[in-house]
Amino acid sequence: MKKKPIIIGIESSCDDTGVSIIRNRNVLSNIIIHQKIHKKYGGVVPELASRQHDLNITKAVKQAILLSKVSINQIDAVSFTLGPGLxxxxxxxxxxxxxxxxxxxxxxxxxxxxxxxILSHFIQNANINNSYPKFPFLSLVISGGHTQIIQVDDFFKMKILGSTLDDSVGEVLDKIARALGLDYPGGPMIEYFSKNxxxxxxxxSKPTVTGLDFSFSGFKSDVIRFLKKRLNKNMFFIKQNLSDICASIQKTTAEILxxxxxxxxxKTGIYRIALAGGVSANYEIIRTFMSFEKKDKRCKIFILKKEYTTDNGAMIAITGLLKYEKNLFDSIHVTPYSKFKTF
Structure with missing residues (x-):
C-alpha cells in the first residue's frame, strides 16, 4: 500500500504565524498565532512582524506537531510561503x-x-458544502493585500483575469474603518457594526473600470468625503448612524465584487466560483454570492469555512502536498519575493 505523505506547512507572509500538518488532504493540526502588537499602530509594522514571527515560529511548530499526534520523523516534506508578502x-x-x-x-x-x-478549497471538508470545485473554475481572491479574479484550469495552471489597479478591498475597508474611528483590523469591525x-x-459610488480589473480608491474617497461632509454639519453623525453606514459600505463592496x-x-462561460482570502469570510459578501447562485441555477459557489479564509498554515500544507504528489520539489537556494509573480 502506497504511503500517504505527511506535509508540514509554514505561513509567515504578513502578521500571522501559521503552521499546519496535513496527511491525505486531512488537516491534523492548524496552529495560528496572531500578532496583536500591530493594533495600536493601526496597521502591520513590518519590522515588528518579523520579530514576532521569530519569537512565535518555533512555538507554533511544536504545537502543530504535538496536536497532530505524528512524530517529527514521520514528516515527509516541508512547505513554506515564498511570496508574495512582507x-x-x-x-x-x-x-x-x-x-x-x-x-x-x-x-x-x-x-x-x-x-x-485558492487551493485551500482542496483541503478535506474545507468548504461549507464539503466538496471540491471541479476544473475549470473562477476564484475571487480578496484579502488585505489582494483583490483578483483568477481562472483555475488545474492545480498549478492558473491565469489572472482581473486585478485591483490600486488598493485591495481589505486595505480599503481598513482605511474606511479608521475614518469611522474603528479599531484595526477595520474590515471585521465594519462587519460587526453593520449587522443591525x-x-x-x-x-x-461604484468605480467605472472597464474589463475585469478593480479600482477601490474612488470608492474609498467617496466614503471619506461623505463622512467629512456630514460631520461638518453634525459632529455626532457617525455615532448616530454607525450601523447604517457600515451596512451601506458592505453592500456597495459586495456589489462591486x-x-x-x-x-x-x-466572458469565460465558467459558472463555478470559489471565494478565497480573509475578506471572503464577510457575511454580506457571502450572502450576495449565495443570492446570485439562487437566481442562476447554472452557478455554483464554493465558500471556505472561516478558519481557512485568513492566512494559515493549512493552505500552505495542502499546496505543498499537491506539489509533492507531482514531484515539484524546490532548491534550498530559493529566495523569497515581496511582489506578486505570475503563476
Whole structure:
C-alpha cells in the first residue's frame, strides 16, 4: 500500500504565524498565532512582524506537531510561503523551513501565497458544502493585500483575469474603518457594526473600470468625503448612524465584487466560483454570492469555512502536498519575493 505523505506547512507572509500538518488532504493540526502588537499602530509594522514571527515560529511548530499526534520523523516534506508578502516575515519563515528541511533531510516545497488561498478549497471538508470545485473554475481572491479574479484550469495552471489597479478591498475597508474611528483590523469591525444596520440608507459610488480589473480608491474617497461632509454639519453623525453606514459600505463592496465576477462568468462561460482570502469570510459578501447562485441555477459557489479564509498554515500544507504528489520539489537556494509573480 502506497504511503500517504505527511506535509508540514509554514505561513509567515504578513502578521500571522501559521503552521499546519496535513496527511491525505486531512488537516491534523492548524496552529495560528496572531500578532496583536500591530493594533495600536493601526496597521502591520513590518519590522515588528518579523520579530514576532521569530519569537512565535518555533512555538507554533511544536504545537502543530504535538496536536497532530505524528512524530517529527514521520514528516515527509516541508512547505513554506515564498511570496508574495512582507519580505522580512517571509525571510523568517523561509530560514526556518530550510533549516527544518536540512535537519530532517526531507524535501523543500515553496508556495505562492495567492495560489495557496485558492487551493485551500482542496483541503478535506474545507468548504461549507464539503466538496471540491471541479476544473475549470473562477476564484475571487480578496484579502488585505489582494483583490483578483483568477481562472483555475488545474492545480498549478492558473491565469489572472482581473486585478485591483490600486488598493485591495481589505486595505480599503481598513482605511474606511479608521475614518469611522474603528479599531484595526477595520474590515471585521465594519462587519460587526453593520449587522443591525439598514444597508440601503446611504448610497456610495461604484468605480467605472472597464474589463475585469478593480479600482477601490474612488470608492474609498467617496466614503471619506461623505463622512467629512456630514460631520461638518453634525459632529455626532457617525455615532448616530454607525450601523447604517457600515451596512451601506458592505453592500456597495459586495456589489462591486459580485458584478465583476458576473462579467468574468459571461466572458469565460465558467459558472463555478470559489471565494478565497480573509475578506471572503464577510457575511454580506457571502450572502450576495449565495443570492446570485439562487437566481442562476447554472452557478455554483464554493465558500471556505472561516478558519481557512485568513492566512494559515493549512493552505500552505495542502499546496505543498499537491506539489509533492507531482514531484515539484524546490532548491534550498530559493529566495523569497515581496511582489506578486505570475503563476
Amino acid at each position: 519580505i522580512g516575515p517571509l525571510l523568517v519563515g523561509a530560514s526556518f523551513a530550510k533549516s527544518f528541511s536540512m535537519g530532517l533531510e526531507i524535501p523543500l516545497l515553496t508556495v505562492n501565497h495567492i495560489q495557496a488561498h 444596520g439598514n444597508n440601503k440608507k446611504f448610497i456610495f 459580485s458584478e465583476k465576477v458576473q462579467k468574468a462568468i459571461l
